Amino acid sequence: MKVFKFGGASVKDSEAVINIKEIIKREDSNLVIIISAMHKTTNSLEKVWDSYINNDLKGAIHELDKTIDFHKEIYTKLRLSSNLVFLNYFNSLEKSLKAFLHQPPSDNYAYNYDQIVSYGELFSTWIVSNYLEENEVINEWLDARKLISTSSHFQEARVNWEISREKIRVKTNSNSSIFISQGFIGGDANKNTTTLGREGSDYSAAIFAWAIDAEELTIWKDVPGLLNADPKVFKDTHKIDHISYKEAIELSYYGASVIHPKTIKPLQNKSIPLTIKSFINFQK
Numbered sequence: 001m002k003v004f005k006f007g008g009a010s011v012k013d014s015e016a017v018i019n020i021k022e023i024i025k026r027e028d029s030n031l032v033i034i035i036s037a038m039h040k041t042t043n044s045l046e047k048v049w050d051s052y053i054n055n056d057l058k059g060a061i062h063e064l065d066k067t068i069d070f071h072k073e074i075y076t077k078l079r080l081s082s083n084l085v086f087l088n089y090f091n092s093l094e095k096s097l098k099a100f101l102h103q104p105p106s107d108n109y110a111y112n113y114d115q116i117v118s119y120g121e122l123f124s125t126w127i128v129s130n131y132l133e134e135n136e137v138i139n140e141w142l143d144a145r146k147l148i149s150t151s152s153h154f155q156e157a158r159v160n161w162e163i164s165r166e167k168i169r170v171k172t173n174s175n176s177s178i179f180i181s182q183g184f185i186g187g188d189a190n191k192n193t194t195t196l197g198r199e200g201s202d203y204s205a206a207i208f209a210w211a212i213d214a215e216e217l218t219i220w221k222d223v224p225g226l227l228n229a230d231p232k233v234f235k236d237t238h239k240i241d242h243i244s245y246k247e248a249i250e251l252s253y254y255g256a257s258v259i260h261p262k263t264i265k266p267l268q269n270k271s272i273p274l275t276i277k278s279f280i281n282f283q284k
């Protein structure tokens with residue numbers, strides 16, 4: 001089984017979601033697919049959180065409605081609007097987040113953050129999973145809050161490796177050959193949602209890969225592969241074809257922001273190869 005990870009840019013609009021389908025259709029192995037929130041959704045939900053903790057309910061709802069509309073536009077373009085099962089669950093996500101916002105904020109701001117910002121990944125994976133299903137890519141949507149078991153250190157939860165492995169293995173042992181789940185989010189022992197830190201979806205993908213002893217992890221990005229530095233900052237970047245786990249850890253800590261630094265260790269522990277591929281030129 002392989003693990004694929006798609007980040008926010010690879011689910012930024014309806015064309016990007018269609019692109020994911022094309023990539024997946026070319027694969028013949030069983031897949032676990034980890035997906036981030038769409039485009040800038042996490043930033044928008046951070047604004048919702050900010051208004052909420054400052055007791056600005058109107059501002060929070062206004063910002064959330066903009067985020068919801070952004071997703072609605074995508075799922076309308078993908079022609080999911082007539083699928084009742086899809087709509088019911090999507091609307092129930094919106095309702096439960098709004099119900100949360102109508103409660104007074106807890107003093108624990110990090111707790112509030114995780115309960116709100118985690119919805120980005122729930123929205124995106126629900127859309128992708130249903131779009132694939134409607135287009136003959138049968139898959140099973142898995143709730144990462146029930147699989148990645150973490151501490152209650154909100155906003156930077158620590159993974160309980162053994163429990164997560166058990167849960168992930170049981171769930172991915174079904175007859176399905178394609179599973180879709182969320183990056184970035186997990187759940188603590190009290191069933192509260194937790195998050196693993198900004199840009200944490202790569203790390204989630206590595207946790208899944210580690211748990212199922214994946215054949216490999218592929219991170220699909222808008223760069224051609226692993227670069228020696230951040231192309232948004234430096235002009236003269238070059239692609240690195242092969243690299244040791246140790247060098248990859250060093251690079252990710254020293255600014256080549258292609259992969260989240262915590263991603264490598266779990267892969268190294270089980271010698272799982274990591275490939276970075278471009279979702280723009282995926283035919284290559």
Ligand code: ASP
Pocket residue numbers: 007008036037042043120183184197198199200201202
């Ligand atoms: N959506 C989260 C973020 O933007 C996690 C991720 O994309 O890796 O930080």
